[in-house]
Amino acid sequence: MDVENTVRQLTLEEKAAFCSGYYYWHTKGLERLGIPKIMMCDGPHGLRKQVGAEDHLGLNESVQAVCFPSASALAASFDRNVMEELGTCLGKECQAEHVGMLLGPGVNMKRSPLCGRNFEYFSEDPYLAGELAASYVKSLQKEGVAACVKHFACNNQETDRMSGDSRVDERTLREIYLPAFEKVVKESGVRAVMCAYNSLNGTFCAENKKLLTDILREEWGFQGMVVTDWGAVKGRVKGMEAGLDLEMPGGPGAQDQKIVDAVREGRLDETVLDRTVERILRFVSDCVEQEKETAWNHEDAHRKAVEIAGECMVLLENRDQILPLKKDVKTAFIGEFAVKPRYQGGGSSHVNPWKVTGTLDTALEKGANVVFTRGYDTENEEDQKQVTALIEEAVQVAREAEAAVIFAGLPDAYESEGKDRTSLEMPEVQNRLIGAVAEVQPNTVVVLHAGAPVLLPWRDRVKGILLAYLCGEGAGEAEEAILYGRVNPSGKLAETFPLKLEHNPSYLNFPGENGTVEYREGVFTGYRYYDKKALDVAYPFGFGLSYTEFDYDDLRLEKENIKDTETLRVTCRVKNTGTLPGKEALQLYVEPGEGTCPRPVRELKGFEKISLMPGESRKVSFVLDGRAFAYYSTEISDWYVPSGDYRIQIGASSRDLRLEKTVHVEGTKNLPVHYCASMTVGQLIREEKGRQFVMKILAKYMHLTELEIEEQPDIEDCPEIIENTIKNTMMGMPLASMVTYGALKEEQLEAFLEKMNS
Ligand code: BGC
Secondary structure, three states: OOHHHHHHOOOHHHHHHHOEOEOOOEOOOEHHHOEOOOEEEEOOOOOEOOOOOOOOOOOOOOOEEOOOOOHHHHHHOOOHHHHHHHHHHHHHHHHHOOOOEEEEEEOOOOOOOOOOOHHHEOOOOHHHHHHHHHHHHHHHHHOOOEEEEEEEOOOOOOOOOOOOEEEOOHHHHHHHHOHHHHHHHHHHOOOEEEEOOOEEOOEEHHHOHHHHHHHHHHHOOOOOEEEEOOOOOOOHHHHHHHOOOEEOOOOOOOOHHHHHHHHHOOOOOHHHHHHHHHHHHHHHHHHHHHOOOOOOOHHHHHHHHHHHHHHHOEEEEEHHHOOOOOOOOOEEEEOHHHOOOOOOOEOOOOOEEOOOOOHHHHHHHOOOOEEEEOOOOOOOOOOHHHHHHHHHHHHHHHHHOOEEEEEEEOOHHHOEOOEOOOOOOOOHHHHHHHHHHHHHOOOEEEEEEOOOOOOOOOOOOOOEEEEOOOOHHHHHHHHHHHHOOOOOOOOOOOOOEOOOHHHOOOHHHOOOEOOEEEOOOOOOOOHHHHHHOOOOOOEOOOOOEOOOOEEEEEEEEOOOEEEOOOOEEEEEEEEEOOOOOEEEEEEEEEEEOOOOOOOOOOEEEEEEEEEEOOOOEEEEEEEEOHHHHOEEEOOOOEEEOOOEEEEEEEEEEOOEEEEEEEEEEEOOOOOOOOOOOOOEHHHHOOOHHHHHHHHHHHHHHOOOOOOOOOOOOOHHHOOHHHHHHHHHHHOOOEHHHHHHOOOOOHHHHHHHHHHHHO
């Protein structure tokens, strides 16, 4: 399609009509010019294609599709290849179903573990979320299917999700809430962005020019189409001027007429509309061009879903190597989720799965010596008589077996789009069940199904904990493979499991008041906070066990000194020292030295997952660029690297750092400084010239040297005592006070300030 020429052939009404969808799941077509409708569907861990009644809440039926692990599970894979495989598989399924765009991935940060949609989001860490999402988008789009990264931006809770105002300072926005979007836009060429419902610092995302144009298009170079979240459009014309393209859903409520009126009345420049329509038609045209016949079948995709699920589960405890289980050891499988695992969350991402096999059936089919008892009833937690009877029966069955595996976790009603949780507790009946079983059966393992962290009050009383997250329709089969050791678990937590909800950094400001939520914890989200506060956690970010062991060794930095405009290659060696093949996700953290602004203790800046046979060792390499050392400075509205020493740490988790070396990084940007009498000594001495000035004055004041003010002193000659005086007592002293103390004359200070400002 010659898009520009097509737009010239459209009437004003036709142009406006293209700016909203054809009901729930299509862009509009135009027969006159042979423009077809393009279908888009939720996503992102499976296809929710509705062919009958349409809705955006996951209420009505959709076609059968393969349900993959949801994002919180996928992130635990710490594996770009997994994301690529997922993208390829979903791309093929979309092509087979004639779907042009899959709505997702969701890359919002996990600010609070209570957010009802956390199962749909990757991580509390923007680097990890961005890397994984970008890999997925690239491979999905390689199959000719557009991705739509969402929800842009700061939609981090379900309370007031459609109307609330997220108040976020600029540095926090840039360092925590935008980088995953930025990475996807810059590195994957994502073809669409979905703007969020909420407002950001007082302006709805759907009409936020700073977000949709200044940052997204001008700074990051986004070339695609901006879609509203379903029903997120606010002022239609204002939105279009801000950079919003397609209103979804279309249909009777769509505001096309407002666009027509605004152009007619001269309130909207028609060229703005033309540009919007061009972007929409370019999207349509790309979809048409990229539609293709693809070989795809459910069974193969299901196998892939099982395989991927096996990469995502996280082994949290494995005392006495209770896992893997032996097939012939009589094991009690306890809990409803053994028959029907909980494998996905509620809401718009809800997939009608193709095939779900429970862990119990899989284990029986594979010939394991297993007995089953129900343990709890998620539909009825109130009837105490039944609760007690089920627990008693479970205790009896567990006692008679040699080991017990309890399949526990959050029931459907606990985690869904549209609603936040109010606590991290698991259902009380399940906690009771686990406690009671663990008392009679020392070899107890818990398999946990939840899309987000929960509290584990019994974690010291059971030997094994396998976090299965919501691992898609392959969950049961993957659980069986891990429990019996055909798959070695290799997932690592992409989020912290806190000891208490109250420890979470957003606790005092979640979900906000009267529709406003202040992100007061700033850049200290997730492990950035727990580490800064030196708080104990249940399981730290990046944590996950394996059935084998890995040794880390031989860390090398390509250079000891770099400029922030250069890159740094970092290598190390990992060896599988255990007896089973396994995979390890190595994590690279950067820890800045003392700086001029408060920064997290360390931040994830690299990760690699590798597969090793027993005894095998391999070199792993990472490349860091200037951004890995930078923070966002609001003084220059840009990333800024303070010169100094930075520790490069390689670890098996954020709290299990195995290797460390230091690199000196020289920042090449300067922060602007305005020199004035109210400036403090501390601020002045950040600059070498300022530091010399203060040292010189003090030297004179303290009669320790005979230097004249005009002379350029050699700092090396100044006694240590002066340095210490400055450090210990003068950092907060305004320069003007040095005049009042008689250390220098007013004219001298003025002359100095003038010289420094010129
Ligand atoms: C959700 C989106 C989803 C859309 C369409 C909205 O309510 O926030 O994530 O893609 O509905 O179903």
